[in-house]
Amino acid sequence: MAKYKQQYDALWERIRHSETALQQAVGGEFEVVGYLEFALLRQLGLKPEHSVIDVGCGSGRLAVQLAPWLDGRYLGTDILPSLLDHARTLCGREDWSFVETNGQEIPAPDESADFVTYFSVLTHINHEESYRYLAESKRVLRPGGMIVCSFLEFLIRSHWGIFRADLQDRSPEKVLNQFLSRDAFQAFAFNLGLELVCFIDGDKPTIPIDRELNWSNGVQMRGLGNLGQSVCVLRKPLVPLPLPL
Numbered sequence: 001m002a003k004y005k006q007q008y009d010a011l012w013e014r015i016r017h018s019e020t021a022l023q024q025a026v027g028g029e030f031e032v033v034g035y036l037e038f039a040l041l042r043q044l045g046l047k048p049e050h051s052v053i054d055v056g057c058g059s060g061r062l063a064v065q066l067a068p069w070l071d072g073r074y075l076g077t078d079i080l081p082s083l084l085d086h087a088r089t090l091c092g093r094e095d096w097s098f099v100e101t102n103g104q105e106i107p108a109p110d111e112s113a114d115f116v117t118y119f120s121v122l123t124h125i126n127h128e129e130s131y132r133y134l135a136e137s138k139r140v141l142r143p144g145g146m147i148v149c150s151f152l153e154f155l156i157r158s159h160w161g162i163f164r165a166d167l168q169d170r171s172p173e174k175v176l177n178q179f180l181s182r183d184a185f186q187a188f189a190f191n192l193g194l195e196l197v198c199f200i201d202g203d204k205p206t207i208p209i210d211r212e213l214n215w216s217n218g219v220q221m222r223g224l225g226n227l228g229q230s231v232c233v234l235r236k237p238l239v240p241l242p243l244p245l
Helices: 002-015 018-024 030-043 081-091 127-140 157-168 182-192
Strands: 052-055 074-078 097-100 113-118 141-151 195-200 230-235
Touching (some): 113 127
Parallel strands (some): 113 141
Antiparallel strands (some): 141 230, 195 230
8 A cells, every 4th residue: 555655656746737647546547447447337237326335446537437327325435635535526426425544444334335346456455455355345235235346367368468567677666466366256255255246357348338438559449348457246145155164
């Protein structure tokens, strides 16, 4: 988390323009990726009346897409107050909450949410922290609620470039790019009593989109899109599953 703060500070020094820095702090492609995240959640069954917890919401990439559509409650959390302030202003939803956090606790009551999202969050923390987050997600989800996590994996060839760049960067201050395997998610789900709904390959167009999306590298998406990162979808069962001894 400290390295994430350092990365943002360095970005701010290079750009010196608040809107650009605040949006690039969550990885760039602010509008395109936010729209794809929103479209994915709708594909998975998100309804306007649902409640969403957006862990690591950053400067509001997903929130700004949800703002004119979601009638239910929204909680966005992040470790950087400047990003939260930007997201709050950008969305203009006085009924929504943006809360600074430090650690893997989610500041929400038990069984209060329908969706908990982790977009580009588990990619920058260790496996123990990911597991704690998933345990907290189970607590705050209503039965039948879903956890949606984007992740990097060696199974997807396009993700290898991120690992190759990490190999070349020997700086002790570099931001962690954590890879997760599918069997890790399977083990997490089994030990937490969660249902594993599906995996979505990051490199295959599977998300229905209703407009053309243009990435800054020239890639155009029509009809179906993909996030780049893979996605794991977990569900809190309606009837609690037996936990392993």
